[in-house]
Amino acid sequence: MATAVFYFHNYLRKMLKKEHGAGPSFLYHFNRKASIKDIIESLGVPHPIVGKLTVNDTEVGFDYILRHKDIVEASPLTPPVNPLVSTPLRPAPLERISFVADVNVGKLAFHLRTLGFDCEYGSNTRDAELVERAHSQKRILLTRDTSLLKRKLVIHGYLVRAQNPTEQLIEVMCLYDLKSRIKPLSRCIPCNGILVPVNKEAILNRLEPLTRKHYESFHVCQQCDRIYWPGSHQEKIVAFIEKILKALRQKGTQGT
Ligand SMILES: [Zn+2]
Known part of the structure; x- marks a missing residue:
């Protein structure tokens, strides 16, 4: 033998x-x-x-x-991993950084969108469909399920180790060195669509009276048509991003 x-x-x-x-x-x-x-x-x-x-x-x-x-x-996989570059294990690199998240890391998906990253997620998406999306759309599969990553079609994937969603976000951002790719307020958090600026006049009839009175700058989601404007919600997002950046800086100084 x-x-x-x-x-x-x-x-x-x-x-x-x-x-x-x-x-x-x-x-x-x-x-x-x-x-x-x-x-x-x-x-x-x-x-x-x-x-x-x-x-x-x-x-x-x-x-x-x-x-x-x-x-x-x-x-x-050891940080920084660059899936856009060919390696002996993965000779066909990805063309862009995007993700598809398993149901066991759902909050991580919303956190990634908050920072502007493309992350497909559906709470009812079945395993076979997740794998197919990762394969056909050339996305990185994020999961805590070992067996899912053993599927033949999965090329780029990561087994998320942290349990806390904020720590999961920091883990993924460190692994793929995503700090310089953050685009705050560029993506719709519920649906993953891209936000584009829209003239106030074009959506005037959809605004509540106080919003109409106090705000001038608006964005709309290309996918679900949801309207976004500056306000307490956006302030919370900016504070969240600052918290993540601070954690990443601390990790950097610790050399981990
Ligand atoms: Zn949307």
């Missing part, structure tokens, strides 16, 4: 099935021809969260066929 040595680094080790997870490395026995991607997933680690794979100190892709006496090292 053939054998290979596997090293799983950092939090990937926690994903391993119990019989492999105790030490820093383990000997793997095999007698079938299989890609390294299939073997890694059979050991318990979903392939999208692997950031780098080396075999005998040479970087390889997921289609590498494991050979006798190979020494394999697997490292997790």
Whole structure:
């Protein structure tokens, strides 16, 4: 029977099935021809969260066929991850940063929209549909469900580790280095549509008397037609963004 040595680094080790997870490395026995991607997933680690794979100190892709006496090292996605750049594991880069969120990270989806990021989300979206959207629309799949990330169609995905939605947002922003891409008040938070400026005259009949009296600048959602204007709601959003930026700065100074 053939054998290979596997090293799983950092939090990937926690994903391993119990019989492999105790030490820093383990000997793997095999007698079938299989890609390294299939073997890694059979050991318990979903392939999208692997950031780098080396075999005998040479970087390889997921289609590498494991050979006798190979020494394999697997490292997790490590900040900053740039999905717009080709890597041996993901040779086809994304054309833009956008997300699709699983129901278990719904609040994270709304937080991402608040900062202007494109994040599709539906509370009734089924797993197969989530995966299909991530694949066909070339979006990063965000979830806390390990099995979802093992679906074959998922190329770019992330297993969100924090439980608190604000911490989840900071986690995702750090991972993909999104700080410079924030566009506050540019996206409709309930529907993910893009906000565009609109003349007050064009929507005058839809405004409450006090809003009509006190505000001059308006935006409308291209998708759901919801109207936005400056006010306490926007002040809350700006305060929220400042809180996130402060947390990111603190993380930066801690070097994490
Ligand atoms: Zn909308």
